[in-house]
Amino acid sequence: MTGFARAERQAGSLRVRIELKSVNGRGLDMRLRLAPGLDAVEIPLRQMLSKALSRGSVNLVATLDRSGASGSVRVNETTLAAVLAALDDLGRRFEAAPPRLDGILALPGVLEVDDRAGGIDEDERSALILDCAAEAIERLKVARLQEGALIAPVLFDQLDTIAVLVGRAETHPSRGREVIQARLREQLAALGDDTGLPPDRLAQEALLLATKADIREELDRLRAHIAAARKLIAEGGPAGRRLDFLAQEFNREANTLCSKANAVDLTAIGLDLKAVIDQLREQVQNIE
Incomplete structure (x- = not known):
């Protein structure tokens, strides 16, 4: 802009x-x-x-x-009289220095230019x-279009980085039910649980944790937002408001991913996503 x-x-x-x-x-x-x-x-x-x-x-x-x-310059006597009357009234109500002549003449409508x-x-x-x-x-x-043409490659690079991070989150091993089940066993062992949780109950608990930690919807929405943003940029025309809205949605999904992450590495991916999305939002502010 x-x-x-x-x-x-x-x-x-x-x-x-x-x-x-x-x-x-x-x-x-x-x-x-x-x-x-x-x-x-x-x-x-x-x-x-x-x-x-x-x-x-x-x-x-x-x-x-x-x-x-x-051309000539003339004083609009009607406007000047109204201004002087207002100044006289204010002078009786408030203590203030009298206005200068140049200040009065600078008021709109007091001086008129005749170009005829x-x-x-x-x-x-x-x-x-x-x-x-x-x-x-x-x-x-x-x-402004020339500036936008320079910004477009930067936006595409940032969207590519977001897509890479989404792919890393999708293939992260911590999302597997077997990994969650193994972590649950470790946590029970650390708590000194020697009651011997039945395998079927352990599987149920692992499934419940996996469901709560599932980020499939967030990843799907992030991919949809990436596709929509690329289309807007490629089409040209005023797209700043819509890209700004998409950047907010990007950030919403990244926040949810971080809150659902069940591994430090997955949280780190979510934080990297948020950093790139913030950079994207800053650039979007430059677009009409």
């Missing part, structure tokens, strides 16, 4: 520049910094961003260059800004 893009447009004496910067984010967080007098394009710009992007913290900066323009003298009216200016923003957004999408 990381990327940077810039686009410029010019009409008459007016030059528009749009800069976009995107960093990782769980959802889509848009922050716009617009030049004075561009309030009318804020909602359309937000709509364009939300339609083109699904995740990331996105900053948009729109600037205007009127160098050489014959420069050969462009407000509608044309808005269209120019939105056209420029559309180009910048497309460039940002390309930059």
